Amino acid sequence: MAEAHPVGFQWVMEAKRRGAKVFHVDPRFTRTSAVADSYLPIRAGTDIALLGGVVHYILDNELDFREYVVAYTNAATIVTEEYADTEDMHGLFSGFNDDNATYDQASWRYEGHPQDQTTRDSETQRETAAGLENESHGAPVGGETERDETLQHPRCVYQILKRHFARYTPEMVERVCGIPQEKFLELAHAWTENSGRDRTGMLVYSVGWTQHSVGVQYIRTGAIIQLLLGNVGRPGGGVMALRGHASIQGSTDIPTLFNLLPGYLPMPHHAEHPTLDKWVDSIAHPGQKGFWGNARTYGVNLLKAYWGDAATADNDYCYGYMPRMTGDHGTYQQVLDMIDGKIKGYFLLGQNPAVGSAHGRAQRLGMANLDWLVVRDLFMIESATFWQNAPEIETGEIVPERCRTEVFFLPAASHVEKEGTFTQTQRLLQWREKAVEPPGDARSELWFFYHLGRVIRERLATSTKPRDRALLDLTWDYPTHGPHAEPSAESVLREINGYDVATGRPLASFTEMKDDGSTVGGCWIYTGVYADGVNQAARRKPGSEQSLVAPEWGWAWPANRRILYNRASADPDGNPWSERKRYIWWDADKSEWTGYDVPDFEKTKPPSYRPAHDASGVAGIAGDDPFILQGDGKGWLYAPTGVLDGPMPTHYEPVESPVRNPLYRQQANPTRKVYTHPINTLNPSPPQEHSDVFPYVFTVSRLTEHHTAGAMSRNVSPLAELQPEMFVEVSPELAALRGLSHLGWAHLVTSRAAVEAKVLVTDRVTPLRVDGRIIHQVWLPYHFGFEGLVTGDSANDLFGITLDPNVLIQESKVGTCDVRPGRRPRGQDLVDLVVDYRRRSGNLVHRYPPMVTTDVADSSSDQEA
Amino acid sequence: MGVRSWFEGWPVYRQLTGTDPLGRGAAAKSDGSRALTARTDTADSMARSVCPYCAVGCGQRVFVKDGQVSQIEGDPDSPISRGRLCPKGSASKSLVTSPLRQTTVRYRRPYGTEWENLDLDTALNMIADRVLAARDETWEDVDAEGRPLNRTLGISSLGGATLDNEENYLIKKLFTAMGALQIENQARI
Numbered sequence A: 001m002a003e004a005h006p007v008g009f010q011w012v013m014e015a016k017r018r019g020a021k022v023f024h025v026d027p028r029f030t031r032t033s034a035v036a037d038s039y040l041p042i043r044a045g046t047d048i049a050l051l052g053g054v055v056h057y058i059l060d061n062e063l064d065f066r067e068y069v070v071a072y073t074n075a076a077t078i079v080t081e082e083y084a085d086t087e088d089m090h091g092l093f094s095g096f097n098d099d100n101a102t103y104d105q106a107s108w109r110y111e112g113h114p115q116d117q118t119t120r121d122s123e124t125q126r127e128t129a130a131g132l133e134n135e136s137h138g139a140p141v142g143g144e145t146e147r148d149e150t151l152q153h154p155r156c157v158y159q160i161l162k163r164h165f166a167r168y169t170p171e172m173v174e175r176v177c178g179i180p181q182e183k184f185l186e187l188a189h190a191w192t193e194n195s196g197r198d199r200t201g202m203l204v205y206s207v208g209w210t211q212h213s214v215g216v217q218y219i220r221t222g223a224i225i226q227l228l229l230g231n232v233g234r235p236g237g238g239v240m241a242l243r244g245h246a247s248i249q250g251s252t253d254i255p256t257l258f259n260l261l262p263g264y265l266p267m268p269h270h271a272e273h274p275t276l277d278k279w280v281d282s283i284a285h286p287g288q289k290g291f292w293g294n295a296r297t298y299g300v301n302l303l304k305a306y307w308g309d310a311a312t313a314d315n316d317y318c319y320g321y322m323p324r325m326t327g328d329h330g331t332y333q334q335v336l337d338m339i340d341g342k343i344k345g346y347f348l349l350g351q352n353p354a355v356g357s358a359h360g361r362a363q364r365l366g367m368a369n370l371d372w373l374v375v376r377d378l379f380m381i382e383s384a385t386f387w388q389n390a391p392e393i394e395t396g397e398i399v400p401e402r403c404r405t406e407v408f409f410l411p412a413a414s415h416v417e418k419e420g421t422f423t424q425t426q427r428l429l430q431w432r433e434k435a436v437e438p439p440g441d442a443r444s445e446l447w448f449f450y451h452l453g454r455v456i457r458e459r460l461a462t463s464t465k466p467r468d469r470a471l472l473d474l475t476w477d478y479p480t481h482g483p484h485a486e487p488s489a490e491s492v493l494r495e496i497n498g499y500d501v502a503t504g505r506p507l508a509s510f511t512e513m514k515d516d517g518s519t520v521g522g523c524w525i526y527t528g529v530y531a532d533g534v535n536q537a538a539r540r541k542p543g544s545e546q547s548l549v550a551p552e553w554g555w556a557w558p559a560n561r562r563i564l565y566n567r568a569s570a571d572p573d574g575n576p577w578s579e580r581k582r583y584i585w586w587d588a589d590k591s592e593w594t595g596y597d598v599p600d601f602e603k604t605k606p607p608s609y610r611p612a613h614d615a616s617g618v619a620g621i622a623g624d625d626p627f628i629l630q631g632d633g634k635g636w637l638y639a640p641t642g643v644l645d646g647p648m649p650t651h652y653e654p655v656e657s658p659v660r661n662p663l664y665r666q667q668a669n670p671t672r673k674v675y676t677h678p679i680n681t682l683n684p685s686p687p688q689e690h691s692d693v694f695p696y697v698f699t700v701s702r703l704t705e706h707h708t709a710g711a712m713s714r715n716v717s718p719l720a721e722l723q724p725e726m727f728v729e730v731s732p733e734l735a736a737l738r739g740l741s742h743l744g745w746a747h748l749v750t751s752r753a754a755v756e757a758k759v760l761v762t763d764r765v766t767p768l769r770v771d772g773r774i775i776h777q778v779w780l781p782y783h784f785g786f787e788g789l790v791t792g793d794s795a796n797d798l799f800g801i802t803l804d805p806n807v808l809i810q811e812s813k814v815g816t817c818d819v820r821p822g823r824r825p826r827g828q829d830l831v832d833l834v835v836d837y838r839r840r841s842g843n844l845v846h847r848y849p850p851m852v853t854t855d856v857a858d859s860s861s862d863q864e865a
Numbered sequence B: 001m002g003v004r005s006w007f008e009g010w011p012v013y014r015q016l017t018g019t020d021p022l023g024r025g026a027a028a029k030s031d032g033s034r035a036l037t038a039r040t041d042t043a044d045s046m047a048r049s050v051c052p053y054c055a056v057g058c059g060q061r062v063f064v065k066d067g068q069v070s071q072i073e074g075d076p077d078s079p080i081s082r083g084r085l086c087p088k089g090s091a092s093k094s095l096v097t098s099p100l101r102q103t104t105v106r107y108r109r110p111y112g113t114e115w116e117n118l119d120l121d122t123a124l125n126m127i128a129d130r131v132l133a134a135r136d137e138t139w140e141d142v143d144a145e146g147r148p149l150n151r152t153l154g155i156s157s158l159g160g161a162t163l164d165n166e167e168n169y170l171i172k173k174l175f176t177a178m179g180a181l182q183i184e185n186q187a188r189i
């Protein structure tokens, strides 16, 4: 955090000054480790084993915050007897289907619940990254549950959790992660000790967690700990995601993503969502409890925002105009389709996949096989010049005279040359004022897409083709100003916020939205950002003149709430858990919720409220159920549906690992998304043969001085000067083993690529003892490429493509490699080297690691239960 | 120079007699630095902005002189950053004024070996042509069972995490109306 989010880290230091203990877990010792109370080096890709160890420690010693756990989580809920655990199935859960490597989630459901008919099957959910829809709400589940509040029932979630994590002992943590038991126990002790009525503990993670084939489950494990310890919805608690781009949260909320529409509404699927009603029902689940019951309203408001007057109740608000998904249309599928010649044109908008995405060679070869490419950026990036300067020119894989891709480079306006909002990592929208005009031909994306849309609509003005109606009926009348006819960003923000059609009055809250077409709103979770016709995101009341919550700085979704689920900061009766951690509470005199933040609860629903038996939607949520976007109002220790790789996290090895999974026979995530394509070769891992050809673990991350794929830092002289060269950090032990010298060169080889780097021999990376043997890890920054003031090989070239099944994010934080002294070969020799490694690892003809390995009995700890 | 002003020119004297006994501020100032004015004082205008790098969202103040960015500083009012910026945020002025920034449209024709220049309006129209052509060539009305698809899989897009919400909103709206499903950004990566 000190390296990649330095200014955010000041708050960790403030907390430390006030007595907080800081633990840092990282494969590499960093500036964060230097000021932490304790640093735990970890084998990359084993976080679930570590955190599972903490869950085990909590449950084994009954250190959970029992009142919170019973009242606010699903610990007491009883699960059907069809459920079978990884304990009994060598690392698989019940319901696994070998044919398509997915789970039928039916056996995971709560006792007495019917299998939900509107839930898409698991394969469709994986292909469409359905897990992302849950960023704003829980997966569907009925509200009536059978509970045992003594937590003794053998099939209550508490007992299931206990059994599931039984083998995650301190010894096992040491064996899997390479973390000494004393270090682990110090962490587990401090975490539990600093949680409860009077204290809260916070868990902070970065993208290092999401870029794994089990990334979602990493975060789930963190959430389970925080729920067990009562650290959710309370000040100083939570699971804090440190995201890496200025508005990456915004681009998820208002998604430039294939499977989502604004506000986490799913993009329609051809088979599941043929009509508006089916689409809405699949989101709202009629009869289900919680706020998501209003899905029809949110959907209709979006359609009205898109198609205005043309969208009427009679034509289902133009729902029929929507394009339909048939499966996985994600960025990696697209790249493979580019290589296969299926895609004609590609827009790159402030993104540089030639450096920033996994398997750089696949990215570049894909771009070299398009009809046309539009690159909009501040700088001439690698993804614009691949036809000229890519490493594949040297190897002869791209020949400019034979590369047909037509490339348009359009200069973009910088953040000071346009106005608009970024949404930062805590869901806070901050408006930026424009300082100057963009230089020359540089323009904002707002300008480019507004005018592209205008030109396209003009071209089609006389078209009678049905397919063009969606473009012609689109509301596209934003006012423009200035010499370049720049569209008004505020007018777009107003549409996002929503307004009353008849009066034009901006809506103050999504609760004012109607499902009859009388209101319009482009992104329901952002409603309120333009309340009273005032740009709330532009508020700049100085922090020093406000409370700690600073509610008048910018605007946070939803409803300017700064801590989600903050009803949980009060006990079931509505009183603060303690004076020290007072945040939101029930004011009995005024009969309303009050406190320092906007209550995340219906303002006047008393703690004693109990829903009628058949109540649905918001009315179905009890006065002591803080998790109002979950069907049962509870925080989920156990996910009865919606998480495709299991109701609880399980340690699986990374897809490329030198180690046989010490916990189960099942080696890697059995439901991971795999692409079998000639370009996507994977290194073998146990129980496959020849994993010893790639004996070392490598991981990548950021430098303080560079930014992602480097466009915004390798072209900026002070930053380029501070970190001028690609390097690899290796331990003194590995340096001795492989004959590497400090400041000399080394190259790393995988079955995709070889990249070279200057050697930094340092104790910051340390060999770990894992399952009785020494595992060496190396670390690289991933910012370098072949353009800019400072250049170097791209670390992401080393990775293959395997994705998490829930969200289709690639595993690009851990892989295996060989490490060799000296520079890498060039030209054909480079190709030959990689081919030779593939030959030696038995991978000349593609062999993919088996999805299921439970029949290979060489995982020593995996005893029969 | 009188004796008094000679004395006052001596930092130790100022340190002992003035308001700066530790000699870390006014007392240590030389005539040279006294004559300097901060760029932030002489700016024509100041815009309230946000750092464009990571998602912490540190506040920035962008100072402008004669139509050019003259300084970018941390915004002390921000409850998130309290005026601080990290090395990247501090380099924002170098970012927006970098001589390496491209300010003209560049065009590489198929099989070309060099960049060429192109007028922005021409480029916009050429791109519109290509989008419409790709869409027509790859349009899918219905699936094998006659269910609507309304889409093209011939067009891709990647990017958004560095852009404004308003921009992402228009991109998603336009692409959806065009039937172009395949848009992605860093959140997938």
Ligand code: SF4
Residues within 6 Å of the ligand: A004, A005, A006, A007, A008, B051, B052, B053, B054, B055, B056, B057, B058, B081, B084, B085, B086, B087, B088, B089, B090
């Ligand atoms: S100044 Fe640094 S920490 Fe703050 S937003 Fe910018 S990059 Fe992030």
